[in-house]
Amino acid sequence: MAAPGVALVTGASRGLGAEIAVALAGAGHPVALGYRTGHEAAETVVARIVGAGGRAVALAADVTDPDGVRDLVAGTQAALGPVEILVVNATGPQPPSPAETLTWAQVEPMLDYFVRSPVLLMEAVVPGMVARGSGRIVHVGSEVAASVPPGTAAYVAAKSAQLGLARASARDLGRHGITVNTVAPGWVPVERHVDSDPADVAAYVADVPLGRHGTPAEVAAAVVHLASPAAAFVNGAVLHVNGGRTLG
Numbered sequence: 001m002a003a004p005g006v007a008l009v010t011g012a013s014r015g016l017g018a019e020i021a022v023a024l025a026g027a028g029h030p031v032a033l034g035y036r037t038g039h040e041a042a043e044t045v046v047a048r049i050v051g052a053g054g055r056a057v058a059l060a061a062d063v064t065d066p067d068g069v070r071d072l073v074a075g076t077q078a079a080l081g082p083v084e085i086l087v088v089n090a091t092g093p094q095p096p097s098p099a100e101t102l103t104w105a106q107v108e109p110m111l112d113y114f115v116r117s118p119v120l121l122m123e124a125v126v127p128g129m130v131a132r133g134s135g136r137i138v139h140v141g142s143e144v145a146a147s148v149p150p151g152t153a154a155y156v157a158a159k160s161a162q163l164g165l166a167r168a169s170a171r172d173l174g175r176h177g178i179t180v181n182t183v184a185p186g187w188v189p190v191e192r193h194v195d196s197d198p199a200d201v202a203a204y205v206a207d208v209p210l211g212r213h214g215t216p217a218e219v220a221a222a223v224v225h226l227a228s229p230a231a232a233f234v235n236g237a238v239l240h241v242n243g244g245r246t247l248g
């Protein structure tokens with residue numbers, strides 16, 4: 001059986017991306033961790049992986065910038081080999097953006113992360129995947145595309161657009177042996193949520209059939225599955241990791 005392919009995870013210095021990188025490495029994938037800031041945090045994740053016997057490198061680059069993406073993919077190739085699994089995960093801040101006062105200045109940075117960056121990454125990795133006749137792209141989407149929480153129009157618009165891009169890509173790239181799927185987490189507390197209002201936490205959890213938040217490791221396990229041979233025939237899917245919150 002072929003060795004697990006090289007994975008590139010964007011936004012892997014912390015949060016969900018860090019756990020996804022660790023889990024992919026645990027499944028035998030050499031992993032490149034993209035990040036923008038937080039060099040020490042990214043190197044700590046690399047050390048976790050290497051300490052557990054895996055292979056990993058951390059590469060700083062802005063994934064919303066064409067040169068940054070080119071450097072990130074070239075750096076991955078030079079250190080580990082061609083990208084066979086792309087995990088589109090990076091995000092910047094997600095400030096409130098109610099539709100009553102919505103501006104293009106609020107929407108554009110969200111589209112930079114969730115449409116521009118994924119397209120730039122596709123430009124850099126898809127030609128190689130097509131030439132090899134294989135590849136996996138996993139988008140980290142969000143349940144907000146289904147649940148549409150109030151006051152988040154910019155984020156919901158961009159995450160919905162990312163989902164459309166993933167589904168259209170699955171349609172076109174399937175014939176090249178490339179699958180494109182989305183993992184859609186619910187609210188999974190990570191570093192940036194440390195100051196969350198306990199009332200918000202309680203209200204959210206009350207709406208989850210399983211009665212709790214998910215964990216980064218549970219999101220990572222879904223990504224690892226979609227990257228694995230077991231998911232070879234899964235294409236264009238949305239795997240909700242939210243305890244059933246978007247059942248309707």
Ligand SMILES: NC(=O)c1ccc[n+]([C@@H]2O[C@H](COP(=O)([O-])OP(=O)(O)OC[C@H]3O[C@@H](n4cnc5c(N)ncnc54)[C@H](O)[C@@H]3O)[C@@H](O)[C@H]2O)c1
Nearest residue numbers: 011012013014015016035036062063089090091142187188
């Ligand atoms: N955590 C949640 O509750 C949750 C829920 C649903 C969806 N998501 C999605 O999961 C993904 C990860 O979210 P998170 O909560 O782990 O975020 P996070 O803020 O913890 O991590 C973001 C990562 O992206 C990197 N990053 C930021 N800007 C960058 C740039 N311009 N170029 C390169 N890297 C950059 C950061 O360095 C960091 O490593 C996002 O796509 C988010 O929309 C998260």
